Amino acid sequence: MAESQTPTDKLARRGLMFILSSPSGAGKTTISRMLLEAEDEIKLSVSVTTRPPRPGEIDGVHYYFVDDAEFDRMVEEDDFYEWAHVFGHRYGTPKGRIRNALKDGQDFLFDIDWQGTQQLYQKDQQDVVRVFILPPSIAELERRLRSRGTDAEEVIEARMERARSEISHWDAYDYVVINEDAQACFAKVREILDAERMKRQRQTGLIPFVRELMS
Numbered sequence: 417m418a419e420s421q422t423p424t425d426k427l428a429r430r431g432l433m434f435i436l437s438s439p440s441g442a443g444k445t446t447i448s449r450m451l452l453e454a455e456d457e458i459k460l461s462v463s464v465t466t467r468p469p470r471p472g473e474i475d476g477v478h479y480y481f482v483d484d485a486e487f488d489r490m491v492e493e494d495d496f497y498e499w500a501h502v503f504g505h506r507y508g509t510p511k512g513r514i515r516n517a518l519k520d521g522q523d524f525l526f527d528i529d530w531q532g533t534q535q536l537y538q539k540d541q542q543d544v545v546r547v548f549i550l551p552p553s554i555a556e557l558e559r560r561l562r563s564r565g566t567d568a569e570e571v572i573e574a575r576m577e578r579a580r581s582e583i584s585h586w587d588a589y590d591y592v593v594i595n596e597d598a599q600a601c602f603a604k605v606r607e608i609l610d611a612e613r614m615k616r617q618r619q620t621g622l623i624p625f626v627r628e629l630m631s
């Protein structure tokens with residue numbers, strides 16, 4: 417290859433909106449963190465929430481924590497791509513600079529529920545990849561929620577109550593992965609990301625590259 421040509425592993429491509437959803441406690445935060453640690457080329461879309469921080473959660477890193485008045489103001493000013501009520505609090509995806517960054521090939525990871533997934537998909541089908549994580553069993557889901565130790569008993573009960581209705585949305589996703597062993601689940605999620613990055617429609621750099629091959 418001539419030196420002036422772009423290396424083939426650096427061909428331009430559109431970024432993707434990689435959504436991980438699951439019933440609470442199935443492990444999407446765990447898998448998201450593993451993915452963000454392993455992959456330099458994907459950024460977390462940090463959501464805005466009215467829920468109080470859990471121990472160890474940092475404002476601006478895990479969520480932007482705001483009060484109801486601030487959330488109202490952001491809704492009025494059309495600052496959200498989407499937002500939804502979950503467990504008595506509100507959660508939203510701020511618009512930020514996602515659209516322009518996608519064009520530059522930046523991938524974004526979204527840890528959002530099925531309502532947000534639906535809204536993002538309606539707005540931007542070509543860039544969205546939807547992955548749903550299931551627990552290996554309901555008993556294991558409950559064990560994980562308890563072992564996390566972050567929620568009061570009534571919150572755990574509410575999350576278990578809601579788990580079945582969240583699971584019922586599994587068929588609105590492109591991929592479904594069962595999180596039995598976290599490492600194995602992470603490896604599968606990473607394979608999905610790798611394959612989606614290679615989709616022809618996303619590889620905008622292929623057009624000049626193939627033209628050159630055929631000339």
Ligand SMILES: Nc1nc2c(ncn2[C@@H]2O[C@H](COP(=O)(O)OP(=O)(O)O)[C@@H](O)[C@H]2O)c(=O)[nH]1
Nearest residue numbers: 440463499500502507508509527528529531532
């Ligand atoms: N629609 C929407 N859902 C969100 C957003 N951020 C977080 N969520 C969802 O809100 C739910 C509750 O999140 P959280 O309080 O962190 O508890 P978790 O279920 O243990 O992750 C999860 O299903 C998240 O995926 C957002 O910006 N939009």
Ligand SMILES: Nc1ncnc2c1ncn2[C@@H]1O[C@H](COP(=O)(O)OP(=O)(O)O)[C@@H](O)[C@H]1O
Nearest residue numbers: 440441442443444445446560564595596597598
């Ligand atoms: N494959 C797994 N095996 C055992 N425990 C897990 C696994 N994945 C996640 N956990 C644990 O289960 C709890 C809930 O996981 P978390 O990632 O917070 O779920 P979510 O974000 O879906 O609510 C955490 O304590 C986490 O360490």
